[in-house]
Amino acid sequence: MAKQNPVKIGVIGVGHLGRFHVQQLSTIENVELVGIFDVNTEQCTKVGTEFSVATFSKADLLMQACDAISIVTPTTYHFEMAMQALHLDCHVFIEKPITETIEQAQQLLDKAELCNKIIQVGHIERFNPAFLHVKNQNLSPKFVEIHRLAPFNPRGTDVPVILDLMIHDIDILLSMVSSSVKDIQASGVKVVSKTVDIANARISFENGCVANITASRISKGPMRKMRIFQEATYTTVDFLQKSVEIYHVEDELPDGVSKDSVFPLEGHEKKYVIYEKPEVVEHNALREELYHFASVIQQGEKPDVDGHSAAAALHIALEIQKIIDSTIA
Ligand code: NAD
Numbered sequence: 001m002a003k004q005n006p007v008k009i010g011v012i013g014v015g016h017l018g019r020f021h022v023q024q025l026s027t028i029e030n031v032e033l034v035g036i037f038d039v040n041t042e043q044c045t046k047v048g049t050e051f052s053v054a055t056f057s058k059a060d061l062l063m064q065a066c067d068a069i070s071i072v073t074p075t076t077y078h079f080e081m082a083m084q085a086l087h088l089d090c091h092v093f094i095e096k097p098i099t100e101t102i103e104q105a106q107q108l109l110d111k112a113e114l115c116n117k118i119i120q121v122g123h124i125e126r127f128n129p130a131f132l133h134v135k136n137q138n139l140s141p142k143f144v145e146i147h148r149l150a151p152f153n154p155r156g157t158d159v160p161v162i163l164d165l166m167i168h169d170i171d172i173l174l175s176m177v178s179s180s181v182k183d184i185q186a187s188g189v190k191v192v193s194k195t196v197d198i199a200n201a202r203i204s205f206e207n208g209c210v211a212n213i214t215a216s217r218i219s220k221g222p223m224r225k226m227r228i229f230q231e232a233t234y235t236t237v238d239f240l241q242k243s244v245e246i247y248h249v250e251d252e253l254p255d256g257v258s259k260d261s262v263f264p265l266e267g268h269e270k271k272y273v274i275y276e277k278p279e280v281v282e283h284n285a286l287r288e289e290l291y292h293f294a295s296v297i298q299q300g301e302k303p304d305v306d307g308h309s310a311a312a313a314l315h316i317a318l319e320i321q322k323i324i325d326s327t328i329a
Pocket of ligand 1: 012013014015016017018037038039040043059072073074075077095096097122123124155156164
């Protein structure tokens with residue numbers, strides 16, 4: 001089979017995360033990294049020199065030289081940059097959250113459809129190897145508890161913690177629960193920044209599933225954990241450690257199960273709790289995500305995290321934000 005041409009990609013915004021995009025894109029086999037642009041010329045030169053990649057003096061000049069653009073600017077510039085890239089006939093990868101408002105996201109979706117271009121959004125946890133392992137199991141969650149806690153860092157505080165961190169878990173949740181949202185309760189507080197730094201939301205779905213999500217950017221240490229409860233199975237996912245633990249209840253003892261992994265249920269002679277810690281094969285999630293972006297462009301397929309699912313996550317995030325704002329105004 002003939003080898004396909006690599007996708008010509010440029011990166012706009014090469015700060016903290018953009019530098020990692022450049023690092024990965026410069027070695028992904030189905031990508032030709034054309035160049036980078038950043039309004040901070042000093043930062044642009046630094047990253048260009050580090051990875052021996054061309055620097056451009058204007059965003060549109062880079063866009064004109066590319067098939068696709070990766071937008072890693074602060075969220076406030078996502079819409080403007082993505083619209084310009086679509087206008088100049090580029091597929092776009094946009095870091096999360098897709099935009100600041102639903103109206104902007106909708107305009108991007110309409111424009112992308114009109115010019116037949118792909119939008120993929122950087123909800124990177126979908127490519128976390130621990131989540132990929134769980135996603136392939138038979139999921140039918142009844143209750144989901146998620147914690148995403150991070151120490152304070154001024155980066156990202158241009159948006160509330162709901163759009164900065166919680167949106168990862170909202171996206172993960174929507175990808176696991178095949179039902180529409182029925183009700184949301186939320187609370188949150190501004191502690192150190194001008195926007196909400198810690199937030200909790202309880203999301204109920206039409207099918208009866210309930211999720212309790214907590215996100216904080218003022219914690220002492222980091223934690224990114226999800227617990228999924230469903231009939232006869234309890235699963236924990238540690239996004240940080242990239243590990244999965246599963247407890248499931250069986251009537252019969254399955255063949256080949258080690259004695260150390262079996263706990264008979266007191267008072268239930270015929271029921272057994274089986275514990276599993278499956279091997280999760282490590283990979284770099286950013287690399288997988290960007291490789292996927294280039295692959296779907298080459299194959300003309302739909303990305304796993306397309307603009308529509310990112311807009312759905314943004315919609316729920318903004319609803320949560322609205323509820324919290326109404327309680328702290
Ligand atoms: P950062 O501040 O470190 O970097 C942003 C860079 O964009 C800076 O170098 C800045 O000079 C440049 N910039 C600003 N406006 C620009 C413009 N109009 N054109 C070109 N360059 C411009 O921020 P960061 O932490 O790298 O975050 C960037 C984006 O990545 C944000 O949207 C953030 O939400 C997202 N992010 C995602 C994850 C994730 O887990 N997927 C993690 C961190 C950040």
